[in-house]
Amino acid sequence: MANQFSLFKKRFFSSYFVTQALGAMNDNIFRQAIIILISFKVASEINFSENIMTNMAAGLFILPFFLFSATAGQIAEKYEKSALIRKIKLFEIIVMMFAAIGFYFNNIWFLLFVLFLMGFQSSLFGPIKYSILPQHLKDSELLGGNGLVEMGTFLSIIIGTIIGGVLMERGASGMQILSVLLITLAVVGYLFSRRIPTTPLAQPNLKINWNPVTETWKTFKFARKQKVVFLSILGVSWFWFYGSVFLTQIPNFTRVSLNGNELVATLISACFSVGIGIGSVLCEKLSGRKVELGLVPFGAIGMTWFAIDIFLANPYSGYQGLLSPTEYLSQDGSIRTLLNCAFVGIFGGFYIVPLYALIQERCERSHLSRVIAGNNILNALFMVVAAVLGAILLGNGMTIPQFFLLVAILNALVAIYIFTLVPEFLMRFLVWILIHTIYRVRKKELDKIPDEGAYVLVCNHVSYVDALIIAGSIRRPVRFVMYHKIFKIPVLSFIFRTAKAIPIAGANEERELLNKAMYQIAEALDNGEVVCIFPEGKLSTDGEMNDFKSGIERIIETTPVPVIPMALQGLWQSLFSRKTVNKFIDRLKRLRTKVTLVVGDPIEPGKVSKEYLQEVVSELRDNKP
Structure with missing residues (x-):
């Protein structure tokens, strides 16, 4: 239409x-x-x-x-x-x-x-x-x-x-x-x-x-x-x-x-x-x-x-x-x-x-x-x-x-x-x-995301508000898996809790929280819900992508569902990234940043690996808006 x-x-x-x-x-x-x-x-x-x-x-x-x-x-x-x-x-x-x-x-x-x-x-x-x-x-x-x-x-x-x-x-x-x-x-x-x-x-x-x-x-x-x-x-x-x-x-x-x-x-x-x-x-x-x-x-x-x-x-x-x-x-x-x-x-x-x-x-x-x-x-x-x-x-x-x-x-x-x-x-x-004040968000290929059924979204992780931009762009409710310290940020925590986000920690931090998160992810997918994870496991510190962790492979091995790759473009220049800006005028330029969310083709469970997903997301990110 x-x-x-x-x-x-x-x-x-x-x-x-x-x-x-x-x-x-x-x-x-x-x-x-x-x-x-x-x-x-x-x-x-x-x-x-x-x-x-x-x-x-x-x-x-x-x-x-x-x-x-x-x-x-x-x-x-x-x-x-x-x-x-x-x-x-x-x-x-x-x-x-x-x-x-x-x-x-x-x-x-x-x-x-x-x-x-x-x-x-x-x-x-x-x-x-x-x-x-x-x-x-x-x-x-x-x-x-x-x-x-x-x-x-x-x-x-x-x-x-x-x-x-x-x-x-x-x-x-x-x-x-x-x-x-x-x-x-x-x-x-x-x-x-x-x-x-x-x-x-x-x-x-x-x-x-x-x-x-x-x-x-x-x-x-x-x-x-x-x-x-x-x-x-x-x-x-x-x-x-x-x-x-x-x-x-x-x-x-x-x-x-x-x-x-x-x-x-x-x-x-x-x-x-x-x-x-x-x-x-x-x-x-x-x-x-x-x-x-x-x-x-x-x-x-x-x-x-x-x-x-x-x-x-x-x-x-x-x-x-x-x-x-x-x-x-x-x-x-x-x-x-x-x-x-x-x-x-x-x-x-x-x-x-x-x-x-x-x-x-x-x-x-x-x-x-x-x-x-x-x-x-x-x-x-x-x-x-x-x-x-x-x-x-x-x-x-x-x-x-x-x-x-x-x-x-x-x-x-x-x-x-x-x-x-x-x-x-x-x-x-x-x-x-x-997403209508601080950012100007453009969406590409959103029709590749099905209206029904369980699947996992994977995306690069650039800013503290990546989840909010994705949630504000996609038609279906999304269960986000996010690092527990970001999950606890004041104000954002209210949004994440209300959206039923799933906090997660590394295996060397809180093994119990990690296992609980994996259980919640499997339960959500079994119920036909949409789960989104950031496989890098942490925010970018230089605008480039970190290596994908093996958690996505464990999720798909436990609950085989399609994976839909996505990429966020332009967020490194925005207000909530880790990019350091000293001049006041440069800080003002970070308002109303142009951001693009690009969606790729679904990937069948049997083809999922952290290396392949990182390659696909990287290609999506590098494509010009």
């Missing part, structure tokens, strides 16, 4: 992408129209608080996810997914017809009922939306596919938000156009759904449990068996709490804090949604086309920082929503607010896409739809809490900027809690920061 956009050449992905994007667009055209109707027109006419009605509308849309997701997950597991998508899209056409009736009679209460039906339709589609991807995409395509889906979703939110806002500003004629558009998009989405190819059944013999409470509990018990997956689910649900707060409050925030009209509200929402789309697409490039958990803490930091700055830039409330977009943009601090909203979205994309890809990659495929359904239930619960919390706090005098500040602080606390429970997130973040 040249890049993630080449997925559109596949019939499945292009048809599925358009189907889900048009569904999301319909949801948001209608939902934005309802929120604008409440915020700027209806609430004052029926003498009802717009804050309460806005949050009630948000709650009605996501409530069905809480009520029906458990059953929808089982249905998605038991029956063929493409046929289910077509039926769900037919139901969407009926719901849009109801919406047209509601707009014709200008009945807000009936329209709120239609909003509930839209939520019900979306709750049926939710478990299919993410569980169908791993059945048609390779593992190497999951991150890019998820990024495109999130981009499509939030671009649809943008377009839907803009269309809903613009048409509602035109009054009765806008409502008529809106009604026709909603039905048309539903029909087009159905036509594209007919092109989605058949998907293999995940659990055809599954007996459906119609009790949503017991089935939800059962799903969560299963998900909790995989700690990283379960905490990723919690992280996804928190994102929807966070995003719900922004998307729900932006119209009133625009009116009372920015003094902007309906079109300014649409502009602010668009910045937020465009940001998420940009961040989602950038994930594949920033992560090297693998599921990079290090982006999750990075995203959480940005989500907190820029949300706090929204409060700092707009501490006051009490305006009337009078300014047009042109008038608003001429105000001091307007660009700062737009950029803050965009960057909250961009970092939100960095946060959410790896979490979805991780759930799909590590969860058992036979339970994925139900786990996604359980995730949707938690999403719904968190979004209901966001709606209720917003209604209570804003109804009791808290301003919307203060509410954003509170949520930003909560986001930091939630992130710290999750990353404390699963150090892998923080470890991957430190690795990601290292």
